[in-house]
Amino acid sequence: MRVLAALSGGVDSAVAAARAVDAGHDVVGVHMALARERAELRNGSRGCCSIEDAGDARRAADVLGIPYYVWDLSERFEDTVVADFLSEYEAGRTPNPCVRCNEHIKFRALLDRATALGFDAVCTGHYARVVTVDADGGPTRELHRAADLAKDQSYVLAVMGPERLARAVFPLGDVVSKAEVRAEAAARGLSVSAKPDSYDICFVADGDTQGFLRARLGSRPGDVVDVDGVVVGSHDGAYAYTVGQRRGLGLGRPAADGRPRYVVDVRPATNTVVVGAEELLEVRRVVGDRAVWFVDPPTRWTTCELQVRAHGSPVAARVRALPDDGMEVEVTGRLRGVAPGQSAVVYVGTRVVGQATVTGTGR
Structure with missing residues (x-):
């Protein structure tokens, strides 16, 4: 299988690409340049997409012996992820830019370009599992939580939907801890083995979200x-x-x-x-739009768990589909402080069954 490995310059994507090579795939590495002023965006473990990151990605590709390219997607990133971030806050909503990046960049712009170039799949360092099961219509790929729940990223991946999941590879889904990934990177001679994780919003490198909004919105x-x-x-x-x-x-x-x-x-x-x-702040009902389903949209109430933050705890709930790509969730557990614009992801066990963008809540 021809696989395009997204190399961010971090340890996770490097080890994921290495595992894809070990699996016998024909792997090509690509670094996405997302920031317009890349040299200024890394501050310790904050930010990403700097010249440093591109260099680290190139060195990882050299160690793995795979071709390496840099694709400039900064204009697309600015016009979708950053623009959405600003417009959502301006409208009184609370967006998750990682969700939008996965939707518009990693599993749309990148995946579509990869497909056009003849690649079968895109490989990333996300922590999530893809489970293939036999169904009446043939094998079906399901999106599940990672084995390491502390690092699980299925929440921000849920927006991709089943069609794009069919062309995604997540080699780190079964690892039990980040320490295992770092140890593997060191054993492979990857210089990023001890590189700090990036965190916060990647394009707000100093962590001052209010300052970023004020500078852009006045x-x-x-x-x-x-x-x-x-x-x-x-x-x-x-x-x-x-x-x-x-x-x-x-x-x-x-x-x-x-x-x-x-x-x-x-x-x-x-x-x-x-x-x-x-x-x-107590929430008993959540309504969302732009729903994405990994199962047939449930027209009747279905027992599930709801998660509304990337690192939040899931709560007991039940869900049903609404007309016009809507979703309604009745919360039976305890949930507080849900804002319009957040991503609502519903699970049955470890499996992601659906996702929607919150438009309203009720007590």
Whole structure:
């Protein structure tokens, strides 16, 4: 099988590519240049797509003895992932840029280009498992959680859908720990074996999301109000707040009962941030759109678990499909602080069965 290995410059993608080579595939390495100012974007373990990362990816390819290329996808990344990030926050929603990157870049732009060039699949260093089972229509590929639940990335991969899953390879899905990957990299002579993991939002290299939003969207002063509409503070832009947020509110007037207050609503139309008690964050119903299903869309309530954050804990729930690519989830466990724009992923056991973008919640 001809496999295009996405080499980020990190240890995970390097070991994944090595395992693809060991499996007997014809492997070619490619580094995606996603940042317009690549030389400025790495700060320790923050950021990615720097000149350093491209060099590390090239050295990994040299050790593995595979061809290596750099593809400039920075314009596509800016026009989709970054633009979506800004527009979603501006509209009072809370996006997950990793989900959008997987949707628009890694498993659309990259995979489509790979297919056009005659590759059978794309290999990445994501932590997730693909399980092939026999079904009435023939073998079916299922997306499951990784063996190492602490590193599991099935949540951000759920947006890819079954058709793109059919052309994806995740060699690290069965590893039991990141330490195993680093040890394997060292044994293979890969210089990235001790390289720090990147974290936070890759294009916000200093970790200051509010500063990034302010620089792109400008200052937009407004009021912070309580649920009765009483002004209790001010802000420099409602776009910088998200439902469930407690820190950084800068409230000038404490609550009458002395309890902490949280963001319970963001209203871009009036540039207002609403704060209230923690119990107001309780969620019993989640509705989403742009649903992606790995099973036949369930028209009746189906028992499942719901996860709404990349590293969040799943909660007991039941799900059903709605018309026009909608999804409705009734939460039977405890869930708080869900914001429009987040990705809602539903599981049955370890298997991903569906994903949607949250449009609303109910108590």
